[in-house]
Amino acid sequence: AQSVTQLDSQVPVFEEAPVELRCNYSSSVSVYLFWYVQYPNQGLQLLLKYLSGSTLVKGINGFEAEFNKSQTSFHLRKPSVHISDTAEYFCAVSDGGSQGNLIFGKGTKLSVKP
Amino acid sequence: EAGVTQSPTHLIKTRGQQATLRCSPISGHTSVYWYQQALGLGLQFLLWYDEGEERNRGNFPPRFSGRQFPNYSSELNVNALELEDSALYLCASSLVAGAYQPQHFGDGTRLSIL
Numbered sequence: 488a489q490s491v492t493q494l495d496s497q498v499p500v501f502e503e504a505p506v507e508l509r510c511n512y513s514s515s516v517s518v519y520l521f522w523y524v525q526y527p528n529q530g531l532q533l534l535l536k537y538l539s540g541s542t543l544v545k546g547i548n549g550f551e552a553e554f555n556k557s558q559t560s561f562h563l564r565k566p567s568v569h570i571s572d573t574a575e576y577f578c579a580v581s582d583g584g585s586q587g588n589l590i591f592g593k594g595t596k597l598s599v600k601p
Numbered sequence: 602e603a604g605v606t607q608s609p610t611h612l613i614k615t616r617g618q619q620a621t622l623r624c625s626p627i628s629g630h631t632s633v634y635w636y637q638q639a640l641g642l643g644l645q646f647l648l649w650y651d652e653g654e655e656r657n658r659g660n661f662p663p664r665f666s667g668r669q670f671p672n673y674s675s676e677l678n679v680n681a682l683e684l685e686d687s688a689l690y691l692c693a694s695s696l697v698a699g700a701y702q703p704q705h706f707g708d709g710t711r712l713s714i715l
Contacts, residue, residue, distance in 0.1 A: 519701050530605070530691055530706035538701050577644065581700040587657050588634060588646035589704060 489513055491580050493592035501600050502570055508563040508595045510578030520561040521579045521589065522552055531577065537561060548572070573599045602627065605707035607692050613713045614682050622677040622710045626694030633675040634695075634704055635667060639688035647690075650675055651698040679712070687714045 494509040512518060519538050523531040535546025542554040552563045561578060575596050579589040606625045614620050626633050635647040646659040650669035658665075664680040673694075679686055689711050693704035 521703060523706070528708075530708040531693075533703050533705065536703050587632065587649040587651070587698060587700065588659065589644075590646070591644040593643045 489518070489580050489590045491578050491590055491592040493576075493578055493595050495595050496593065497596045497598065499598045499600060500568055503567050505566050506564065506568050506572075506597065508576050508578075508597065510561045510563065510592060512559050512561065512578075512580045519581045520552075520554060521581070522546065522550070522561075522563050523577045523579060524548075525575045525577065525594075527574075534563070534576075568597070568599050570599050570601060572597060605692055605694050605705055607690075607707040607710050609710060610708070611711045611713070613715060615715050616682055616684060618682050620679045620682060620686075620712055622679075622690050622692075622712070623674065624676070624692030624694075624707060625674045626692075627705055630694035630696050630705075631673055632695045632698045632702070633669055633673065634693040635675070635677050636691045636693065637661075637688045638691055638709070639685070642688075644691070648677065656698065682714050684714050686712060688712060 490513045492511045500506045521536045522534040524534050525531050534550050535544050537544045537554045545551045550565050575594045577594045578592040608623045632651040634649050637645050648667050649657045653669050667677040669675045689709045691706050691709045693706045695702035695704050
């Protein structure tokens, strides 16, 4: 069965600094990868997705992620964070089978300090 | 375009009672998914409905059930509520069934069991 590991439960960073949130998944023949963001008292908002093609994926709010098949990773990056990026970020995988559901990592809380 | 809407926002019940949570997908979306986000347990898949049929369910007891109506809206029923059922229940929808289809989430129903 697929699994997703988000290596950092909390990431504190200063405003305007770069950030990388790490995500590793268990290998599979075909895999679709997603990053979601959850602001307090809200649902999940899709940041970006990797389905196929270019390994560098750009999303909303200046975020991007790189798919690395050999390292089974899909790390999320932003070159310069804002206070408003403070939220919890979830990496998710769908393994291309018929199950339909997403498998989520435990989440990483990004805290941006002034 | 209206997003996924869930009702009620909050629901307070006591042990042994039954709870009904409702979800309206984005217009044109036929697949509906339910997830449980409990403190310390992360996001766990509950149920997937597509075209009115239950397609898959997660590792939850049978007292968690639901259905999808002809207009593609859905409800989640939880019988014989237990304290451990306290969680945020998130509904998501996708345009069609498919592992590559991004899921769009509502803001959730927070269920509190006293």
